[in-house]
Amino acid sequence: MLKTKFAGLAGLTLLSLLAAPRTQGQGLGNSPYSRVGFGDFTGNVGGVRQQGMGGVGLAAPNTVNVNELNPAMLAYVTRTTYEAGFSALFRRLHTVSQSNRSGSASLSYLALAVPLSKNWGAAAGLKPYTSVDYEANTVKTIATDPNKASVLTQERGKGGLSEAYLSQGYRIGKNFSLGATASYVFGSIDLSTGTSVFTSADLATDITKVVRLEHLHYSDFAFRGAAHYRGKINDKLNYNLAGVYSFQTDLSGTRSLTQRRETANGFEIERFDEFVDRKGKAIVPALTQLGVSFDNNKSWSVNVDAAHQQWSKYQPFTNSSATTTATLKNTVRIGVGGEYTPDASSVDNYFKRVSYRVGLTAAQMPYQPNGQTLYDRAVSWGFSFPLPTATPLDATVLSLAFTYGQRGNLDSYTNTAEARTVNNVKDDYLKMQLGVTLNNRWFIKRRIE
Numbered sequence: 001m002l003k004t005k006f007a008g009l010a011g012l013t014l015l016s017l018l019a020a021p022r023t024q025g026q027g028l029g030n031s032p033y034s035r036v037g038f039g040d041f042t043g044n045v046g047g048v049r050q051q052g053m054g055g056v057g058l059a060a061p062n063t064v065n066v067n068e069l070n071p072a073m074l075a076y077v078t079r080t081t082y083e084a085g086f087s088a089l090f091r092r093l094h095t096v097s098q099s100n101r102s103g104s105a106s107l108s109y110l111a112l113a114v115p116l117s118k119n120w121g122a123a124a125g126l127k128p129y130t131s132v133d134y135e136a137n138t139v140k141t142i143a144t145d146p147n148k149a150s151v152l153t154q155e156r157g158k159g160g161l162s163e164a165y166l167s168q169g170y171r172i173g174k175n176f177s178l179g180a181t182a183s184y185v186f187g188s189i190d191l192s193t194g195t196s197v198f199t200s201a202d203l204a205t206d207i208t209k210v211v212r213l214e215h216l217h218y219s220d221f222a223f224r225g226a227a228h229y230r231g232k233i234n235d236k237l238n239y240n241l242a243g244v245y246s247f248q249t250d251l252s253g254t255r256s257l258t259q260r261r262e263t264a265n266g267f268e269i270e271r272f273d274e275f276v277d278r279k280g281k282a283i284v285p286a287l288t289q290l291g292v293s294f295d296n297n298k299s300w301s302v303n304v305d306a307a308h309q310q311w312s313k314y315q316p317f318t319n320s321s322a323t324t325t326a327t328l329k330n331t332v333r334i335g336v337g338g339e340y341t342p343d344a345s346s347v348d349n350y351f352k353r354v355s356y357r358v359g360l361t362a363a364q365m366p367y368q369p370n371g372q373t374l375y376d377r378a379v380s381w382g383f384s385f386p387l388p389t390a391t392p393l394d395a396t397v398l399s400l401a402f403t404y405g406q407r408g409n410l411d412s413y414t415n416t417a418e419a420r421t422v423n424n425v426k427d428d429y430l431k432m433q434l435g436v437t438l439n440n441r442w443f444i445k446r447r448i449e
Contacts (some may be wrong), residue, residue, distance in 0.1 A: 030093060030102045032134050032425050033407060036367045037314055037328060039132035039160055039189070043307065044069060044224075044246060044287060047109060048085050048435030052382020052401035053337025054359020056305040058291025059228060059242035060339075064384075064397060065437055066111040066123055070244050070291075071179030072228040074113060074121035074169030079395075080442045081113045083435060091429040096410050108433055114442070119171035129161040132189050142197075152209070154194040161187035161218055175231060181224040185251060185284075188217045194262075208269065211260050216317055218253035218282070222246070239294050246287040248313065254279055255317055280318030285310040300340045307333040311366035329373075333363035337380065355384035357401070369424065370413040378405025382433075399435035 034040045045055035046069035049062065058070045066083045067073035085108035093100045111125035138153045162185070169179035196209030226244040233239055255278050260271035287309045295301035311328040337359025346352035358381045365374040382401035390396065407427040 030100060030133060030135055031091070031131075031427065032093065032136060033365065033367065033427065034132045034134050035136075035155075035157060037311070037316075038130040038282070038284070039157070041130050042128050042163075043309070043333070044244070044289065047083060047111065048382065048399040048401045048433050049339075049357070049384070051403060051431075051433050052357035052359065052380055052384075052399070053303060053339060054335040054361040054378065054380040054403075056291065056303045056335040056337045056359055056361075057293075058244060058289055058303075058305050059240035059293040060291075060295070060301050060303050061228075061230065061240065064395070064439060065399075065435075066113045066125070068109075068111055068123060068125055068127070068165070068167060068181075070226045070228060070242055071123070071167035071181045071224065072169045072177045072226040072242065072244075074123055074167060074179060075119055075171035075177040075228075077113045077115045077121035077123075077169075079115065079439045081111075082438045083109075083111045083113075085109045085433055085435045087431060087433045089429060089431045091427055093425055093427055094410075095423040095425055096412070097423070108435075119177075121169050123167045124165065125167075126162060126164050129163040129185055129187070131160040132157045132191075133160075149197055152194075152196045152198065154192075154209075156192045157189065159187060159189035159216075161185055161189075163222070169226075175229055177228045179226040179228070181226075183222040183224070184219070185222050185249070186219040188215065190215050208261055208263055211262055213258040213260065215256040215258075216253060217255075218251045220249065220251045220253070220281075222249040222284070233294075236296055237294060238297055240292065242291040242293075244287075244289040246289075248286040248310075249284040251282045251284055252279070253281065253317060282317040283313060283315040285313045299342060299344070300338065302338040303336065305333075305335045307331075307363075309333075309366075314366070328366040329364070329368050331364040331366050333361065335359060335361035337361075350388070353386055357382040357384075361405075365407065369422065372411065372413070372424075374408050374424070376405060376407040378403050380404075393441040395439040397435075397437040397439070399433075399437065401433040401435070403429075403431040403433075405429055405431075 031040055046057055047065060049065040050057040050069050061073060061076045063076055063078050066081050087108040088105040090103035109125060109127035111123060113121060113123040115121050134157045136155045140151045142149045163183045165181050165183040167179060167181040169177055171177040191214040192211055194209045194211040224244060224246045228242045230238060230240050256276045257274040259274060261269045287307060289307045291305040293301050293303040309331050312330050314328050339355050339357040341355045342352040344353055361378050363376045365376055380403040384397050384399040387396040409424050410426050412421055412423045
C-alpha cells in the first residue's frame with residue numbers, strides 16, 4: 001500500500017514537472033489587456049477550491065486543500081498535502097465590427113503543505129504571477145502622402161512571470177494565527193513592434209518592415225504577511241476574519257533592445273543590437289486583501305473577500321518605451337462565494353460527500369481608456385470529488401472549477417491626440433481548472449512493534 005501511495009505521488013509529481021515550464025509565460029489566448037503593466041496579473045486568488053468560489057476564501061479554514069491564498073491558514077494543516085492544478089481557458093474577443101476566438105491549456109500551480117507541529121504548518125509551491133499574450137495589427141493611412149501610402153503596425157507580446165514561494169503559518173493561542181510568505185518572482189517578457197509602409201501597388205510585391213524587439217527579464221524577491229482569527233457566535237455558527245498584505249515589490253531585471261529589418265514573411269535582412277542586458281527595475285504595487293466568512297464547522301461556509309491594489313504607484317521597467325505608457329489606476333475587487341458538503345461522512349450516498357461551490361466576483365481594471373472604468377465580472381462554480389478509497393490516513397480528491405466572465409465593453413471614444421475613433425474590446429472568457437489533491441499522514445510514530 002505504501003509503495004502504491006508513493007508511486008502515485010511520484011507519477012503526479014513527474015506529470016506536473018513536465019508541465020511546469022508552461023507556468024512561466026503561460027499563453028492563455030490573445031488578450032489585449034495583457035499589454036498593460038506586467039500583463040494579466042494573477043492577483044493572489046488561490047487554487048482550485050478558491051476558484052470554484054469566485055477566488056474567495058481568505059478567511060475559510062480547510063484541512064483538505066492547500067490555502068496558499070492566506071499563509072496564516074497553514075496553521076490548520078493536519079496532513080501532508082500535495083496539490084496540482086491544471087487550467088484551460090477559452091476566450092472570445094470582439095468589438096462592434098470584429099471578433100476573434102483563442103484558447104490554451106497549461107499547468108496552473110503546484111503546492112505542498114506539511115504540518116510541522118500541532119499549531120505550525122509550512123508550504124512550498126510554484127504558480128503564475130503574470131501572463132503576457134497579445135497580438136494587434138493596425139493600419140493607418142498617411143493623409144499627406146500623394147501616393148496614399150499606409151502604415152502597418154504589428155504589435156506582439158509573449159511571456160510572463162512565475163512565483164516560487166515558501167510559506168509558514170503559526171497559531172498563537174486558540175483562535176489567532178499569523179502567516180508569512182517569501183517568494184522568488186522570475187520570468188521573461190518579449191515585446192515586438194513591426195512597422196512597414198506600403199501603397200496599393202506594393203501589395204503585389206514584397207515589402208520590408210522594421211521590427212523593434214525588446215526582451216525583459218525579471219528576478220527578485222517578494223513578501224506577504226497574513227493574519228486570521230476564528231470566533232464563535234453560538235454552538236452552530238462560527239465566524240472568521242482574515243487579512244493579507246502583499247508588500248510593494250521592486251523587481252530587478254535586465255533589458256535588451258534590438259532593431260532589425262526583415263521581409264514580409266519574417267526573414268531577417270539585417271540586425272543590430274542597441275544594448276544588451278541593461279539593468280533596471282520595475283515596481284509591483286502593494287495589494288491589500290480582507291476577508292470574512294461564516295460556517296457551521298461541518299457542512300457549509302459563506303465567504304466575502306475584498307482587495308485593493310495601488311496600481312497608481314506602478315512603474316514600468318527603467319527607460320522601457322515598449323511597455324504601455326498609460327497611467328494606471330487603483331483597483332478594487334469584491335467577491336462572494338460559498339461551499340456546501342451535505343454529509344462528508346456519508347456511507348450509503350456518495351454525492352453527499354461531494355463538495356459544491358459557487359461564487360460571484362466584480363473587479364475594476366487598472367487601465368481606464370479616456371477616463372472610463374472597465375470591469376471584470378464573473379460567475380464561478382465548482383465541485384470536489386473524494387475518491388472512494390479514502391481513509392483517515394490517506395485521501396485523494398479531484399476538484400473542478402469553472403469561471404465564466406466578461407472584461408471590458410463595446411463602447412468607443414475619440415482619441416484627440418491621433419484624431420481617430422477607438423473601439424473598446426470586450427473579452428468573454430471561460431476558464432476551467434482541474435485540481436488533484438493528495439492527503440497523507442506522514443511521520444507517524446509507531447506505538448506497537
